[in-house]
Amino acid sequence: MSTGPQAPAAQRRWRAACPNCGAPVEFASAASRSAVCGFCRSTLLRDGETLSQIGQSAEIFEDYSPLQLGATGRWMGSGFAVVGRVQRGSELGNWNEWHLLFDASGDTPRVAWLSEDNGQFVLSLEAPLTEAPPPEPQVGAPLTLAGQRWQVAAVVNAAVRAAEGELPRPPRAGRVVELRNAQDEVGSLELREDGTPVWSVGRAVQLAELALQGLRTTAEGESVAEGRFAGRSIACPNCGSPLEPKLSQTKSMVCAQCQAVVDLPEGDAKALGFTAQSPDTAPLIPLGRTGTLTVEGEKAQAWQVVGYLERCDIPDDTEDEQSFWREYLLFNRLAGFAFLVDTNEGWSLVRTLTGAPTQSRAGTQWQGRAYEKRWTYQAKTTHVLGEFYWPVRLDDRVEVTDYASADGQYLLSREQQGPEVTWSVGRTLPAEAVQKAFGLTAPAAQFGRDASAFKNSGAKLLVYIVVGLFLMVIIGTLIRACSSDDCQQYKNSFGENSNEYRQCRANTRGSGVYIPSGGSYGGYSSGGGSHK
Structure with missing residues (x-):
């Protein structure tokens, strides 16, 4: 009897010891060139049959997303597994980009991402970019790229906050140009610090459409997507009352006691600051x-x-x-x-x-x-x-x-x-x-x-x-x-x-x-x- 979507069959699993701590690091996709060791947080680069340490990743900050590594689902008739995550941030806030591994189809696996976008989710596929990226894109201006007409929705300097799991390349900071078009598509042009642009195109999806299995559970065993979020309590910097965000995406909230508008941190540390307001x-x-x-x-x-x-x-x-x-x-x-x-x-x-x-x-x-x-x-x-x-x-x-x-x-x-x-x-x-x-x-x-x-x-x-x-x-x-x-x-x-x-x-x-x-x-x- 079927129990839901299964993880895609591995093209050829490859395992090696982390060069820093010796823990096993496994690659399920031939397209993956980087991983973060789950034990010592070393950022690793794969070169053929060799792993080398190229840096250290920060701890993943707790955001109570219903997704997690190992979750599976289906999209457009193909199964996928969540194998990696990059947490990014800019002056506009922080967001997750989940690396998806699809069922093998051909010699070159598809590199896919499930990302947060203005309170919704966008599933994107990477594609080759055969032309030079625009030198100075302007927010709100039209732009032609990859044979399509777009509008520039955002231009931000995106930092890498943390990463985990298996990734198609080492995560890098850089400028991200977000594009949108009349076909309800989202184009993302990542201009990395190492000079290599990364281009992807996606559409909005609802998590309910993806037949997701293996979502995170709370301490009581409930699905995070269907039950309660695990509680996190942060002291209000104005009056000291506990702030208890209920949503994983929360970036700001108002203290119920003093009505101060509080900026929430990336982790479960002290609140970053507040603005007083009258009841x-x-x-x-x-x-x-x-x-x-x-x-x-x-x-x-x-x-x-x-x-x-x-x-x-x-x-x-x-x-x-x-x-x-x-x-x-x-x-x-x-x-x-x-x-x-x-x-x-x-x-x-x-x-x-x-x-x-x-x-x-x-x-x-x-x-x-x-x-x-x-x-x-x-x-x-x-x-x-x-x-x-x-x-x-x-x-x-x-x-x-x-x-x-x-x-x-x-x-x-x-x-x-x-x-x-x-x-x-x-x-x-x-x-x-x-x-x-x-x-x-x-x-x-x-x-x-x-x-x-x-x-x-x-x-x-x-x-x-x-x-x-x-x-x-x-x-x-x-x-x-x-x-x-x-x-x-x-x-x-x-x-x-x-x-x-x-x-x-x-x-x-x-x-x-x-x-x-x-x-x-x-x-x-x-x-x-x-x-x-």
Whole structure:
């Protein structure tokens, strides 16, 4: 009886003693030229039948990934085994690259990697690069390489944090250029310090699609991918309370006691630092709550709220009104991450892209759907709760460009921060669907958002805005006659301490009537970069 995918048959296993400690080191693939001794951490180079020590690898830092050496799976009809890992890092965060050994097919085995990419997984195959790499790729610019048209998504200096197992070559630091295209592919060009470029092309995958066996287990015997993560506790550098990240990918989290935003270390050492922030109102959807939602193109899945951000745009003119919005970071153990975004115009469910849309004069296109450009603005983060897979900073500022489909149901956004461009796509959700999915009992007024601004464009949208402003003036006058609080509607919808209510109160002190500004989705875009 079959028990699941089996490890690929070895082409010719080769074993030798580590030249440093004498422990056995085994190679299962003829393509592997390097390994890290599991006993003394020596980095070894294989030259024919000889092993030589060329360096020392640092200890693998504990990241609670569900993958481990020896795990097996299937992809595109072929079996594979996880035989090695490289942990890399840059200013955008840290990530894993797992070396996969596929079933033998021909004289030259395929070199494959399973890597982390913006909260998702990408499976890539290395390919020969017959042309010279571009000298100075620019983030956000188009680029032609290996016969395809790409957009440059990131250019980072990637360090090697640690390595283990069997690798196709000794791990080296170097510059990594990440490319994306309209076919939803990810290209990775690694410009190594030794001068040899490495080129690979991949696509996003979900772990559930890979029929994985032999995943890590906790002390209680549960699968890490299906059960609880082994606990790790780090003292908050502000108040000393224990921080206990629940996710393997967590790079930043907020202390539940003092609400300091804390940078987490690579290992289980002291926290790296913190940024103080004032307590604020609780989010509408509590952290830890799980709801069933359907991401476009995927089946309905259970998503857990693990993080919460409040953001706003930065007006070009100090007299312009600001737009405020909220983003819930959702996690599914096998599907990765998604964002549930709450703006004045409505709710939307968002995923980051592994590909990149095709640009045009009128806007952009993605997977056969046209999007019209709406707004370009700066946005910043004003409050956070929970934990995140990228390094979160208060007052982080990004450049955002928002697009929408003609019917207003589909949203597309481009966000650039430093050396990385992130695209994300989503679809609007009825407020009732959000309330039902998460079993919320708060008053309906707190969830009802008018999504009509997404559904109209051009002259029609302008007419609606004019009429809406006129009606709001009349309504505001009536409210003043009946109530001492001209901003009661914002108080009811968002809470007394919300940014919307505070902004309204600030404006009514001068004019008596608050008219909210238009022209922004309120940052539908969800960033959270972290290359790979």
